[in-house]
Amino acid sequence: MTDQTPLVRIEGLSKHFGETVALQDLTLDIAQGEFVTFLGPSGCGKSTTLRILGGFERPTKGRVILDGEDVTGQPPERRNVNMVFQDYALFPHMTVAQNIAFGLELKGMGKADIKRRSDEIMSFLELDAFGSRYPLQLSGGQRQRVALARALAPDPALLLLDEPLGALDAKLRGQVQQELKSIQRRTHKTFFFVTHDQEEALTMSDRIVVMNKGRVEQDGTPEELYFRPASRFVAEFIGETNLLSGHVRGTEGDKVVMDWEGTTLKGKAPARVPGEGQPITASVRLEKLGFHAERPQTANAVQGRVVSKTFLGSRMSMQIAVGDKGDALLKAYVDAETGQSVGNDPVWIGWEADNMAVLND
Amino acid sequence: MNNRPELFRGNRIFLACIYWAFVLYVFVPLILMVLMGFKDSKFIGFPIRSWTLDWYTGVFADAEVISTFGYSVAIAVLSTLISIFVGTWIAVLLEGRKFTGRGVTFGLTVLPALVPGIISAIAFRIYARYLGIEPGMGAIIWAHAVHNVPFVVLVVMARLSTLPKSQIEAARDLGADPLVAFMRITLPYLVPAILGASIFCLLLSFDDFVRSFFLGGYDPTLPVLIFAKLRSGMSPEINAIATVALVLTAAIGIWAERFTRRMNKEN
Missing domain, CATH: 3.40.50.300 (P-loop containing nucleotide triphosphate hydrolases)
Structure with missing residues (x-):
């Protein structure tokens, strides 16, 4: 053999x-x-x-x-x-x-x-x-x-x-x-x-x-x-993730541009990209979201407000309300110190296009 | 609230009375029978003026009683061996794969336990003559074995249904073909059930009168001998025989019950 x-x-x-x-x-x-x-x-x-x-x-x-x-x-x-x-x-x-x-x-x-x-x-x-x-x-x-x-x-x-x-x-x-x-x-x-x-x-x-x-x-x-x-299915089954459901706007090289809650986002393209205007889902892991006071230079950035925090010891789990009406929720893990410093003021959440995978259903 | 425990206590006393009344009802005849075996007089009845062990020495010296006892034991042992073999086989068949006619097979298997003794005895007698089986030991063993198979099947099936399927699969996985898996895994697992069923069959056979009476030849089994002696008049000798049989069967039954319970617990 x-x-x-x-x-x-x-x-x-x-x-x-x-x-x-x-x-x-x-x-x-x-x-x-x-x-x-x-x-x-x-x-x-x-x-x-x-x-x-x-x-x-x-x-x-x-x-x-x-x-x-x-x-x-x-x-x-x-x-x-x-x-x-x-x-x-x-x-x-x-x-x-x-x-x-x-x-x-x-x-x-x-x-x-x-x-x-x-x-x-x-x-x-x-x-x-x-x-x-x-x-x-x-x-x-x-x-x-x-x-x-x-x-x-x-x-x-x-x-x-x-x-x-x-x-x-x-x-x-x-x-x-x-x-x-x-x-x-x-x-x-x-x-x-x-x-x-x-x-x-x-x-x-x-x-x-x-x-x-x-x-x-x-x-x-x-x-x-x-x-x-x-x-x-895989994104949901393995680990915790944020699933963002939006619509395709177009492609840029190996990236997909999509509309989500009034914001334009960029993520890694899946094997098949649906046509413009078609519904699509993207996945971004909880630990890939960063907190910023000003609008960050990352490919993706949204403004939101922290609605709940859970202390987990070494880190904190946060829930952030974002979007036009503030009814879309993002979950994020941050280190405990950053988590404690975040107050009730609006915050910017940013992440890179490479950290978000656009998915086929 | 305060009188409730009282009420409860009254209930308990009432239940205890009923229980002991029932125990008395069951055991008084047995106790009377045992007592009469020690009476120094040929007539059965109170008062007992003097006691004796003569009836027992008589019984143990009576060659006919001793040989009949041996005959009954031999029939019980042989018929039990047959019932266990056939019954276990059927149980394994019924508890394994589903097949068409499984329900019917189960029904037919259990049927002999439900037929009234006298009817099955007459049926056996007619069938034995039709088949050319002579009345005697062989015929009795055959009838007892058939009658006992359902009990073996039920007891073994109950045990078998608790054997996890993965046990057999593990044996097969480790290189055992179906026969080896049966001999080394299934059979040891069934031992407590088989022992329990064996004791039950032995006692059923030893105790049987109707089938032994209808299918017997010249040699009587113990119950048939007792019956024959009764016809020539009641004597304390019969009480002595019956007492010995009672003590033996009760001892075996109690030991077997405890033994199988312990084995079931261990597995």
Whole structure:
């Protein structure tokens, strides 16, 4: 295998459940060693994709090619793919060591090899002390690690993770996110992670595929998705943003000029720019808005009045009423000191054209 | 406000009285039966002037009683093994994939538990003759097994419905084919239910009179033997036999109930 050949190639994958279309013509390559996250709301097709990769669902159409071999019709037990289940699915009547050895036994490994491999993976995941415990005697975080150890033990080409952090409390989740990412780096395994939590996706992934209604909305690095969302759905789903709905006035190079609440704004053009006078939406992130006493030199500037402030510690969240009638609201993050100095007087809000993405719906 | 606790207390006393009256109603006949087994006289009835263990020594020395007891136990064990095997199989089938005729299959499976004993006994008798099955141990085991299958199916299905689907998927994911996944994951999960159902089947079979009576050959089962002895007149010996059977079945039943409850809690 050269580096150019993708580990997984998904070709025209579709899945219908009766009348419902769960997945629509998905085509995608996953490279060896990538941490890919499928992100989207429930029913977007992310779990269906995962279950097809695991062999638990047959696609209605399309193929899955793993390591150059067509595995579309193969049952789960014959695929070199393992999964960490949402509820971990640890076997309650087996100890931690027996759970981890299960996949190795079924691979036909000898007793000594099983012991060596289990010990190796248990010390790697710091589970040495728990080998003889039963799953019910462990905490949520420990169970999660056992599930991971069990799935990694048979050395799969691809590891599937089905929202494995959903059952953990918020504090532990952050810690486990870091752990997972570092385990993935150290093992050089290809991780296929499914979640509806955008923050989780941003922190861990090399690449995020945003899904909506069975289709890919956008496929890119976390930075691309955050700063250059391809659609209104992606802009709203990832992070917090201001969505400005206006009308197209024209284009200037790679920028779109638009009318919004009586002001002319400039932003980065999307793939297709609608004709003049057509409705259009632009997205600008909360932290990209600057506060000024005088009209700033930025490409975009509007005057408004702060209507509410929320102190968040290191920064403040502000709501600014702008527009002809003052009924359009902008949200912005500023550092706490600037936030405190802003009073009831009108302020100028400015941002650069490069920080605003004009979107296709 | 002040008289409410009083009212409540009165209610509780009333309920307690009813409860104890019911307990008395249920247990007095049993207690009388046990007491008569210790009476030093052939006639059943009060007063008991002197006590004896002779009836019990007689029972344990009676080769017929002992062999009948063994015969009943053998029938119970064999019919239970068959019911467990068939019942578990049907439960797995019904709880798995949806298929056409699932409702009908379930209905037919449960039916034997609903048919009155005397009617099913007569039906078994006619059917056995039609099939050429001789009355005797085989016929009794067959009838008991069929009668007990529904209980196994219901108990095992209830347990099976609580097995998360991901357990089997995890086993398959780790390389187990459907059979290995069943043997190593599903079956261990079903053990408490299977044990509970087994005890229930053993007791049902051991206790059965009607089917054993209609399908029996020359050798009686314990209930049939008791019935036969009754026809030649009531004697404290019967009380002694019945007491031993009562103590044994109650002990097994209570132990099994506690055991399965503990196992269910652990899983």
